Amino acid sequence: MPRLQDKTCVVTGAASGIGLAIARQFHAEGAQVILTDCDTAAGSAAAAAIGCRFAALDVRDEGDWAALATQAPVIDVLVNNAGVTGFEHGAVAHDPEHASLADWRAVHAVNLDGTFLGCRYAIGAMKAQGRGSIINISSRSGLVGIPFAAAYAASKAAVRNHTKSVALYCAQAGWQIRCNSIHPGAILTPLWEPMLGTGPDRDARMRALVADTPLKRFGTPEEVAALAVMLASDEATYVTGAEFNIDGGLLAGSAATPG
Numbered sequence: 001m002p003r004l005q006d007k008t009c010v011v012t013g014a015a016s017g018i019g020l021a022i023a024r025q026f027h028a029e030g031a032q033v034i035l036t037d038c039d040t041a042a043g044s045a046a047a048a049a050i051g052c053r054f055a056a057l058d059v060r061d062e063g064d065w066a067a068l069a070t071q072a073p074v075i076d077v078l079v080n081n082a083g084v085t086g087f088e089h090g091a092v093a094h095d096p097e098h099a100s101l102a103d104w105r106a107v108h109a110v111n112l113d114g115t116f117l118g119c120r121y122a123i124g125a126m127k128a129q130g131r132g133s134i135i136n137i138s139s140r141s142g143l144v145g146i147p148f149a150a151a152y153a154a155s156k157a158a159v160r161n162h163t164k165s166v167a168l169y170c171a172q173a174g175w176q177i178r179c180n181s182i183h184p185g186a187i188l189t190p191l192w193e194p195m196l197g198t199g200p201d202r203d204a205r206m207r208a209l210v211a212d213t214p215l216k217r218f219g220t221p222e223e224v225a226a227l228a229v230m231l232a233s234d235e236a237t238y239v240t241g242a243e244f245n246i247d248g249g250l251l252a253g254s255a256a257t258p259g
């Protein structure tokens with residue numbers, strides 16, 4: 001039997017990369033998927049290719065969440081996946097000394113405010129049935145400092161912590177509404193394109209980016225989606241407030257291992 005049979009699942013930022021792979025795998029496991037994104041052209045094309053519903057949703061926008069609550073008042077699973085690094089429109093200072101307040105806030109608006117609004121919507125859409133699964137896509141960067149992507153790292157650390165607040169709040173209310181975070185390392189998606197470029201040194205840059213990763217390669221969106229399927233399914237009904245690293249072993253030890 002498919003692992004997500006008859007579950008209604010919303011995925012944010014699902015026009016591309018990890019969110020798209022999650023939407024595909026959820027659909028393949030029998031879920032009724034609502035694929036959402038702020039990029040309506042790419043999102044509706046992706047949903048049509050999968051054969052699922054599309055809803056335009058900018059995760060920063062309370063009005064968009066209210067509209068989704070009208071369209072989908074009861075759901076089983078929400079994946080808060082939409083996220084930005086702050087480098088989407090070119091090189092920007094994101095270190096703690098030179099980052100502008102506007103750039104800092106722009107990253108937090110998507111990664112943190114978007115996740116807060118998503119969790120709030122999901123609790124409202126799950127509490128009547130008293131169960132559900134909220135999956136927040138944080139990052140390996142939410143567990144360590146990243147000097148040149150400080151807003152990204154801080155926002156993902158806050159997502160990790162908010163996940164635990166949501167998990168405890170729901171448990172204390174007596175609901176079987178679970179909330180967990182996934183912490184990917186380097187996963188090859190369009191998010192990396194501004195850093196990889198298209199020049200002759202692209203392959204060398206790719207190798208350098210995963211040189212400290214024990215498995216010596218990028219992960220794939222499908223590998224992250226497999227973990228999301230497990231957390232969404234009834235195989236994980238005792239898992240809440242937990243964090244899952246999927247990083248090729250990067251956080252298992254120190255890159256500065258002697259010898």
Ligand SMILES: NC(=O)c1ccc[n+]([C@@H]2O[C@H](COP(=O)([O-])OP(=O)(O)OC[C@H]3O[C@@H](n4cnc5c(N)ncnc54)[C@H](O)[C@@H]3O)[C@@H](O)[C@H]2O)c1
Binds near residue numbers: 013019036038138
């Ligand atoms: N790729 C990695 O190496 C990696 C590592 C750790 C964590 N992550 C996290 O995984 C998630 C997905 O990343 P990805 O690599 O698939 O990126 P991606 O750039 O391929 O996809 C991101 C998607 O989010 C959408 N989006 C951006 N802003 C939005 C908004 N305001 N509202 C709704 N949708 C919005 C984009 O349109 C896009 O479709 C992000 O939260 C990212 O931080 C990625």
